[in-house]
Amino acid sequence: MTTFALDTATPDPALALVADDEVRAEAWLGRGPGGGRRILEGAHHLFAMAGIVVADLDAVVVGVGPGGFTGIRIGIATALGLGQALGIPVHGASTLEALALGAAVCRHSDDEVVASVIDARRGQVYAAAYSVGAPGVVREVVTAAAWDPGALATALAAVGPCVIAGDGADLVPLVPGVRRAPAGVLDRIGPAHLVALVRASGPRPVAPQYLRLPDAEENRRRREREGAVA
Amino acid sequence: MGDLVLAIETSCDETAAAVVDGRRILSNIVSSQADLHAVYGGVVPEVAARHHLTTVNAVVDRALAVSGTSLRDVDRIAVTGRPGLIGALLVGVATAKALAYAAGKDLVMADHLHGHVAACWLAPVALDPPFVALTASGGHTRLDLVEDYARPVLLGQTLDDAAGEAIDKGARLLGIPYPGGPGLEALARDGDPTAFDFPVGLRSRGPGGLDFSYAGVKTALLYATRDLGADGVAACRADLAASYQEAIVRPLADRLIRAAAQAGVPAVSIGGGVAANGRLRALVEEGAGKHGLSVAIPDRALCTDNAAMIAAAARFTEPIPWPDFVGADAVATAPPGGIAA
Numbered sequence A: 001m002t003t004f005a006l007d008t009a010t011p012d013p014a015l016a017l018v019a020d021d022e023v024r025a026e027a028w029l030g031r032g033p034g035g036g037r038r039i040l041e042g043a044h045h046l047f048a049m050a051g052i053v054v055a056d057l058d059a060v061v062v063g064v065g066p067g068g069f070t071g072i073r074i075g076i077a078t079a080l081g082l083g084q085a086l087g088i089p090v091h092g093a094s095t096l097e098a099l100a101l102g103a104a105v106c107r108h109s110d111d112e113v114v115a116s117v118i119d120a121r122r123g124q125v126y127a128a129a130y131s132v133g134a135p136g137v138v139r140e141v142v143t144a145a146a147w148d149p150g151a152l153a154t155a156l157a158a159v160g161p162c163v164i165a166g167d168g169a170d171l172v173p174l175v176p177g178v179r180r181a182p183a184g185v186l187d188r189i190g191p192a193h194l195v196a197l198v199r200a201s202g203p204r205p206v207a208p209q210y211l212r213l214p215d216a217e218e219n220r221r222r223r224e225r226e227g228a229v230a
Numbered sequence B: 001m002g003d004l005v006l007a008i009e010t011s012c013d014e015t016a017a018a019v020v021d022g023r024r025i026l027s028n029i030v031s032s033q034a035d036l037h038a039v040y041g042g043v044v045p046e047v048a049a050r051h052h053l054t055t056v057n058a059v060v061d062r063a064l065a066v067s068g069t070s071l072r073d074v075d076r077i078a079v080t081g082r083p084g085l086i087g088a089l090l091v092g093v094a095t096a097k098a099l100a101y102a103a104g105k106d107l108v109m110a111d112h113l114h115g116h117v118a119a120c121w122l123a124p125v126a127l128d129p130p131f132v133a134l135t136a137s138g139g140h141t142r143l144d145l146v147e148d149y150a151r152p153v154l155l156g157q158t159l160d161d162a163a164g165e166a167i168d169k170g171a172r173l174l175g176i177p178y179p180g181g182p183g184l185e186a187l188a189r190d191g192d193p194t195a196f197d198f199p200v201g202l203r204s205r206g207p208g209g210l211d212f213s214y215a216g217v218k219t220a221l222l223y224a225t226r227d228l229g230a231d232g233v234a235a236c237r238a239d240l241a242a243s244y245q246e247a248i249v250r251p252l253a254d255r256l257i258r259a260a261a262q263a264g265v266p267a268v269s270i271g272g273g274v275a276a277n278g279r280l281r282a283l284v285e286e287g288a289g290k291h292g293l294s295v296a297i298p299d300r301a302l303c304t305d306n307a308a309m310i311a312a313a314a315r316f317t318e319p320i321p322w323p324d325f326v327g328a329d330a331v332a333t334a335p336p337g338g339i340a341a
């Protein structure tokens, strides 16, 4: 059973090959021009490195966001295209949950909540917080959404001791009980964690998690609300 | 080498896939998003891209099923690589790359505008060069000399708005909902095209004098509606529509015929969404009759955005062998020469 996992929701595309119980290969393409557009090229090299061909895949797991809209779509389109051509299942997994699983290693205790925070631009972050249990098992304690950093800090303070990880961690003001994970490797999405999530919680639909409406729709709804008031 | 092509097109607001065998269309599936965009009064790129993602695999499945073929049977996969809305293009390109990579097929990155021209290559029109092609839609307005399907040569193009864009904007000024083309044409049928003297969308840049400009006519309609006031507009909506439509489609027909005469070719073609306009068709037929030119107009389904035309363009575009296309990328803009073939 060989599963290909990919996540292109963040600027550092991540991919992995996971055999039954072991991670056979894991790679990050790094921040750079083209973002998730490089994912299939990365996959081709990863397969070659691991000594497999694409037809050897049994399943695909893809990070469905949140993150960059275009990146999310490229990852999902790539995963679904592979699944369609190979006739193999494709599962979705939350990018924020995968981030939390990776960052759980730096908790001071099992009770500490892990907050996943991704830079959403425009002064916001895509974030959620989880209590992390058995391997692959996460329970959401702060809802995944596009948060204003100040409001997120307040929400995190309310759930008890908490450690923040992700490329948006620096944007969240620190409040008592909330600390930041050491910057660096924990900010990346662990692609193998996507597979662990699916294994622990069963198949999930491949539905993009944008967490934001298109601007045009946001504006249309605002006009509608203002029209209703006027 | 076989010639069975699976093609995918997602450059704007239609999610499309087709299976084409040589010149023969086996399936041509289009899932239109027009209704989704109507509430915004135009195509919203992010809305388009989101919808492409939820639809494209099913559209590909349907194209294969209707054609009675499978992915295994096709000789290569083609996809629109440029130009278009980048987020929309990327959904099709990522899908096509993954399909081709997993199925072990070569990939053709085709040019959308090349597709509009190459639609005439498909049966039953099956037009052979040389001819002059007019492509007019909401996104493009151009004339190409086609002596070889592989290398259309740009003769003229719009310097500002596309013809279809001008039609939509004018329709909106007259209170016709998006997309305004069919409504404007229906209204114009009861009107007098000479009632208003709108500036005709011509520009004589370059030696051939075959460019177009539609910013002026749009502004003229705006001023006319302001001068008339709501009651005045209501009284002569049909005349306004007919005159406005005439100012847009007549230069298209005139330039097309003139370009063909200058180039000394025996035929002209029209494509793009505006090719569905009955007044344009009538004017082109009339002009072509005077000059002894034959006129090729593909079915409406091949004029508006579709994937069969991308398969046709792919027939004249160098494929990228497996797996060299893994790094291939979509591009929003047209290349300097106009068409990337």
Ligand SMILES: [Zn+2]
Pocket (backbone or CB within 6 Å): B112, B116, B137, B139, B272, B304, B305
């Ligand atoms: Zn088009």
